[in-house]
Amino acid sequence: MTLSVPVKIPEVGESISEVAIGEWLKHEGDFVERDEDVVVIETDKATVEIPAPESGRVTKILKQEGDSASVNEVIAYIDSDAVNDVPKKNAKSNNRAGQRDEAPKKPVGAPDDLEKPTTDQRHTDEMTDSTASSPKTNGEDTSVQPAAAANLEPESDLREKTEEAGTLDSLPAQNRQAFDEPAQTLPHRPMEEHDREPAIAPEKKDRMQSARPTKPVQDRQQTTERQDKTVPMSQLRRKIAERLVHAQQNAALLTTFNEIDISAVIDLRNKHRDAFAQKYDTKLGFMSFFVRAAVEALRLVPEVNAEIHGENIVYHKFFDIGIAVGGGKGLVVPVLRQAERLSFGEIENAIADFARRAEQDKLTPGELHGGTFTISNGGIYGSLLSTPIVNPPQRAILGLHAIQDRPVARQGAVVVRPMMYVALTYDHRIIDGREAVKFLKHIKNLIEEPVRMLLGI
Structure with a gap:
């Protein structure tokens, strides 16, 4: 009796009830090992691989790529009684194919390869030989003029004509001489006036050019293809779009700017770069300074670390900082939990790990859930100034x-200084302009004097 094991959608997040089928890694008839990834699903925050609950053969796929599925819904069945005989068959076929296709390989640099001239070499040799064999007499140029050379009959043609005629004696004397003596070059003769083509009168030349047929503009436009490519939005991209539109339409967003001198941070990084890398096995970047500065500014201005729940304002006493990074399928915001407890080295290592796994779509939904405040660094892409959009339910970024x-x-x-513009976008319903300016000024003071973060002042 065949035992079919269902493949179900697992719980991938507290608030996630529906996912989209992204890509089937195994298809009907494929054998899969236990815990081997079978399918990739997409949520509104990340992509997740679902492993096989048992070893066996995939017998039925119930959901196709792009379909939606609910948590705990069955999307496929696996026959756990099936035996994996595919590798053995493949091994035998590969051996037979290898025996048929196996052929002695010519070693690199074999004599034939060394003796065979390249196209450029042959071209150079031909130019050299032709230059060297061009006879010159008494310093005069005796090269054959093109028109004169065209009138000489090649030796091979003369021999063919001779064979048709029967004997050399039947040839004229000048042609018979071609077999007995090498061909002589013609003396150089300067071009006479009558050899030149007569000039065309300007007015006649204009009439001739205007009479030439031209390709209609419409025909030229038709030869240029103008094509469109329509691609359906992924589940992740659709959710990102929905959340951004929701944030714009359901909040009173305002952006305040400031400018920061980064000289002190650059000097500190240059001074302790090697020691930091040796201790923490990662580079000392700028993000760790801004994360620590943001935590201190959030302590000073708690409204920026708050949320709106109905008619209430919830002030968070912890600091979960989201770091916006570009993933393989779109923007994602993994969260540094309790960032106030993390050292500079722990922050840098965590951000580097987020960026690496985001590019591979390996972040888990738990790492993307929550967050009380977000930092987005558009500077890595060259952005000079922007107005970021808040990440709901957060109220500032x-x-x-x-x-x-x-x-x-x-x-x-x-003087010339390395400067950076910073922007705080916030929900004006709970954060006033005074608090926003106060928050940015505290960030500015801490970055321009980073020792204050170490001293807690």
């Missing part, structure tokens, strides 16, 4: 941008 050398005033003098 900090946008970082590219660092550029700009002239600034310092103690009455104009």
Whole structure:
């Protein structure tokens, strides 16, 4: 009796009740090992691989790619009594194919390869031989003019004519001489005036050019193909679009800007770069400074770390900082849990791991769930200034941008400093402009004097 084991959609998040089938890694008739990935599903935050509950052969697939499925819904069946005989058959067929296709390989640099000239070499040799064999007499140019060379009959043609005629004696004397003596080059003769083509009068030339038929513009346009490509939006992209539109339509969003001198952070990084990398096995970047600065600014301005639940405002006493990163299938925001407890090294390692796994679509829904505040660094793409959109249900987001050398005033003098624009987009329903400016100024002070973060001042 065949035992069919169902493949079900697991629970992938607290608030996720429906997913989309992204890609089937195994198809009907394929053998799968226990815990081997069978299908990739997409949620509104990430992609997740579902492993096989048992070893066996996939007998039935109930949901196709792009279909929606609910949590705990059966999407496929596996025959756990099936035996995996595919590898043995493949091995035998591969051996037979290898014996048939096996042929002695010519070693690199064999004599034939070394003696065979390349196209460029042959072209160069031909040019060299033709140049060297061109006879010159008494310093005069005796090269054959094109028109004269065309009138000479090649030796092979003369021999064919001779064979048809019967004997050499029947040839004229000048042709018979071609067999006995090498061909002589003609002396150079300067071009006479009568050899030149007569010039065409300007007015006649214009009439001739205007009389030439031209290709109609419509025909030329038809030869250029203008094509469109229609691709359905993935589940992840649809959810991102829905959340962004929802955020714009259901919040009173406002953006406040400031500018930060990054000189102190750059100097600190350059001074301790090697020691930091040796201890934490990662680079000392800029994000760890801004994460720590954001935590301190959130302590100072708790409204930025709050949410709206109905008619209530919920102030979070913990700091789960979301880090927006570009994934293989779109923007994702993994969360640094309790960032206030993390060291610079732990923050840098976590962000590097997020970025690497986001590119591979390996982040789990649990890592993408929640968050009380988000930092988005568009500067890595070269963005100079932007207005980021909040990530609901959060009420604020900090946008970082590219660092550029700009002239600034310092103690009455104009100097060049590495500067960065920062932007805070916030929900004006619970965060006033005063709080937003206060938040950004505290970020600015901590980044321009990073030692204050270490001293807690």
